[in-house]
Amino acid sequence: MKIPRAIQNVIESFEKLPGIGPKSAQRLTFYLLHVPQAELDRFAKALENLRKDTVLCSICFTVGDLDPCSICSDKQRDQTFICVVEQPLDVMALEKSGKFNGVYHVLHGKIDPLNNIGPDEIYIKQLVNRVQNGNVSEVVISTNPTMEGEATAMYIAKQLKISIDKKSDLFMKDLIISRIGRGLPTGADIEYADEITLQRAMDGRSKY
């Protein structure tokens, strides 16, 4: 028995999503067959408008409905303190923590040579320009503590330092470049932590 084209189309669309295999795609599609048409139309409309109704902020490159985004245009926030993240979702996670009152810079990826993503494919140049042109006191590089994320962080730190050295601006000399703290996550078990995490946790110990 051939699967009808209309069903196969939806299955194929689901299969392209990350983390959804052929079986899950089938399951989701057949679930949707039992859903009212209005619900399907709403889902379809939302997908159609996803990119049309969102813009990249021209300052920090996060995804929002306004340009500049609500964070970059917020006068209450410290516009001289930039947190560099890989993805817009990281912005949301950090915002939820409520700890950071600066602004962001979204790279939209990480340097990942295995997937043909070099420094020019992500928004690193824009960050360097932003730091050179603007009034920036600190850049905290908050890429993920993965191999690619660490490499990206090191590359960015180096680029920023080169750009500081080029300029003889006194203010730039005071620019702080930092990396987000790494160590044991809350609720972790030292017994089960991996070696690198423990090394980083020792390096990153704080005084009482």
Next chain:
Amino acid sequence: MKIPRAIQNVIESFEKLPGIGPKSAQRLTFYLLHVPQAELDRFAKALENLRKDTVLCSICFTVGDLDPCSICSDKQRDQTFICVVEQPLDVMALEKSGKFNGVYHVLHGKIDPLNNIGPDEIYIKQLVNRVQNGNVSEVVISTNPTMEGEATAMYIAKQLKISIDKKSDLFMKDLIISRIGRGLPTGADIEYADEITLQRAMDGRSKY
């Protein structure tokens, strides 16, 4: 930071799908932000047309693009041998096995009192009518071997027997009502099999 409405809409649509939680919904949505608009439009169109371009077969109630479906209208298949399944996906799984050359009857669910699904909510009456009116030699009830699936199978078997007894048709007396074989699945480990599976495997032993 508020998530833009356009993004929130897609997240909410994904969240309604079974097995997709808030985090996965976010991840899928932000993945789609990087996908070309043409791809999004294709996905949207597929969802919109999912129900419009499919029909329930009026004989077996499977989902297809024709009525009657390609199986019910296939003269090569044994139209007197009916396999009763819960969902259209079960039809596809059984078709892939290539073992069954009869026709199907899709219940679109199982009797599940906890979720307010009684015998009248699924296509049981239609099965009984089909057996009473048609030329049927065997009905193999292939609902899932779960609690609800077994209860549904027993209920269907009883209903079919009642309808046979009512009719004094000689042919109907010969109707075989069977249940799909239960036992150890291929690759299983007796050591780890649960008790009920082992009981069923003993009951269902076959002679060499």
